Amino acid sequence: MEYTTLGSTGMEVSRLCLGCMSFGSSDWRGWVLEDEESKAIIERAIDLGINFFDTANMYSKGESERILGEALEGYREQSVVATKGYFQMREDDPNSGGLSRKAIEQELDASRDRLGMDTIDLYQIHRWDDDTPIETTLRALDDAVRRGHVRYIGASSMWAHQFADSLYTSDRLGLERFVTMQNHYNLVYREEEREMLPFCENEDIGVMPWSPLARGYLTRPHAKIDATKRGETEEHMYDHPYRDGGGQEINERVAEIAADKGVTMAQISLSWLLHKEWVDAPIIGTTSIEHLEQAVDALELSLSSSEIAYLEEPYEPVAVSGHD
Numbered sequence: 001m002e003y004t005t006l007g008s009t010g011m012e013v014s015r016l017c018l019g020c021m022s023f024g025s026s027d028w029r030g031w032v033l034e035d036e037e038s039k040a041i042i043e044r045a046i047d048l049g050i051n052f053f054d055t056a057n058m059y060s061k062g063e064s065e066r067i068l069g070e071a072l073e074g075y076r077e078q079s080v081v082a083t084k085g086y087f088q089m090r091e092d093d094p095n096s097g098g099l100s101r102k103a104i105e106q107e108l109d110a111s112r113d114r115l116g117m118d119t120i121d122l123y124q125i126h127r128w129d130d131d132t133p134i135e136t137t138l139r140a141l142d143d144a145v146r147r148g149h150v151r152y153i154g155a156s157s158m159w160a161h162q163f164a165d166s167l168y169t170s171d172r173l174g175l176e177r178f179v180t181m182q183n184h185y186n187l188v189y190r191e192e193e194r195e196m197l198p199f200c201e202n203e204d205i206g207v208m209p210w211s212p213l214a215r216g217y218l219t220r221p222h223a224k225i226d227a228t229k230r231g232e233t234e235e236h237m238y239d240h241p242y243r244d245g246g247g248q249e250i251n252e253r254v255a256e257i258a259a260d261k262g263v264t265m266a267q268i269s270l271s272w273l274l275h276k277e278w279v280d281a282p283i284i285g286t287t288s289i290e291h292l293e294q295a296v297d298a299l300e301l302s303l304s305s306s307e308i309a310y311l312e313e314p315y316e317p318v319a320v321s322g323h324d
């Protein structure tokens, strides 16, 4: 396994982060794995040298955090655990979501309980909260770090101006800064290259893109997107503009280069992301040990600059997706 320093944290993380949205309960989303199968994947990831895990309180309504915590028993100190809060956890409790001090303190404690961890390595805000001033959120997160409940704080999809505002506010008030950005980035969604990624590079922010394989769209020919349970049932597959702009042509070029090199489309798509210097660790989502192993093998793949240019060429700007 290859390791990299996550932004300015000084922490070493594997170049692949295991996304735990696929683990929890199929009651939440039909394609999600239950307890035992989820743990088998997490255990294989540990065997392969992956030490970086991303979950969120909302994934399977907390089940993902519980499963991850149990699977990491005996391996807690060697692992870097990231979770997130923001989305409303209980329908009858509006304060179980958002980024108020009340929501952060209560939902962070609930995450720590489910994970069975006193301290979370990286606590991320899942989205921007228009109803809470960022200063209030940052003060609550800074206090969580002082209490020893959280080691580092990070952010996820938002506008670059909002992220800049967050960093500026932290610096002005002497509060903990966000040290990571978890954003939507892959070969068929590159809008983040305009503002967010260059900004992260300047600020030494650790970048951990989500849906690096466009939720499966970049792993098989576009006509076969419904071939898996997730392809068939994933409600966000069609929300994102993956087929717009040059998406279909890119999908075909990924297939072409994969065939030339005798590897899978998923490996080419992941390798493209791993060649981007501003990316620290893509968050891979899988329900298959074989696919996990393929992702690890993709670390060995090398793409020439002309192959990268060929893959990128058909891209045309698409609608912003992943945040409002």
Ligand SMILES: NC(=O)c1ccc[n+]([C@@H]2O[C@H](COP(=O)([O-])OP(=O)(O)OC[C@H]3O[C@@H](n4cnc5c(N)ncnc54)[C@H](OP(=O)(O)O)[C@@H]3O)[C@@H](O)[C@H]2O)c1
Residues within 6 Å of the ligand: 018, 019, 020, 021, 022, 054, 055, 126, 156, 157, 182, 183, 209, 210, 211, 212, 213, 214, 215, 216, 217, 219, 220, 228, 230, 231, 264, 266, 267, 283, 284, 285, 286, 287, 288, 290, 291, 292, 294, 295
């Ligand atoms: N911050 C946010 O707002 C946000 C949003 C979305 C996701 N996330 C994070 O990002 C993680 C990854 O997201 P994602 O699941 O959408 O990522 P993804 O890696 O883009 O997509 C996963 C899909 O690709 C398929 N796949 C993976 N490897 C494959 C291979 N070698 N061959 C064929 N198909 C393959 C998977 O199928 P199989 O299951 O069959 O392998 C699955 O359907 C999540 O677990 C979560 O931690 C964060």
